[in-house]
Amino acid sequence: MYRIKNDRKVIAGFDDKHLNFRVSILLQDGQVSLSTWVSPHNLSGRLYLTAIMPFHIAIARTALSRVRHHG
Template sequence: MATSISAIAIPPQSEIAKRLPGADFHDCYQTAIAPTDKSALSLYLQVAATTPAWVNTLMALRNRIVSLVGLKNLGHLGDFTTSKPADAYRIGDRVGIFSIRYLSDEEVILGDSDKHLNVEVSVCKLNGRVAVSTIVHTHNMLGRFYMLFVAPLHRRIVPATLRQLKSQ
């Protein structure tokens, strides 16, 4: 069975849509999911815990390269305690490479800021589907340069991680 993942506009009813003005980069991908009582954060944790190995390899390469220009090592998406239940997380808690910035059953926004950019990722449950939105605000030339390389990879990474959700 083919996994249908499609690019869509950021859902206007999502909390992350409020953060779109002035963004230098944004995208959103959706896929159908079976009805579930899992929270948006639970879905994110499920996907992050099963990140494809090639994504972790790219993150390790990214971390080595950016350390040369003084940016922080983010680690990997799945760098969190998998035994900690989703309902134990609160706004401000670190989950892998991100911190939780907004949290409801239907949507979680995770993000990270550095001197070069601010990135936020939303996982939003929408009537039988899940949408993953990303918004980036760059702060300087380094951020814009960084995104020249990251944006094309990002467009491959998000659908690949969503396929992990579909295969479980």
């Protein structure tokens, strides 16, 4: 598990044999930004990334909506 945290930013993620994943959440000027990075290492990682990409935007929007409603 990978993690950096301060008052305005959290970066978390994990590395495995198929891919490395990071998510960044930044609070700045009353707004929340969400970014993700994925680095596939092999065919399994690329296949996983290909499968998840159509859903990625919906997942990110849902996550930000939950933050907005609970913040």
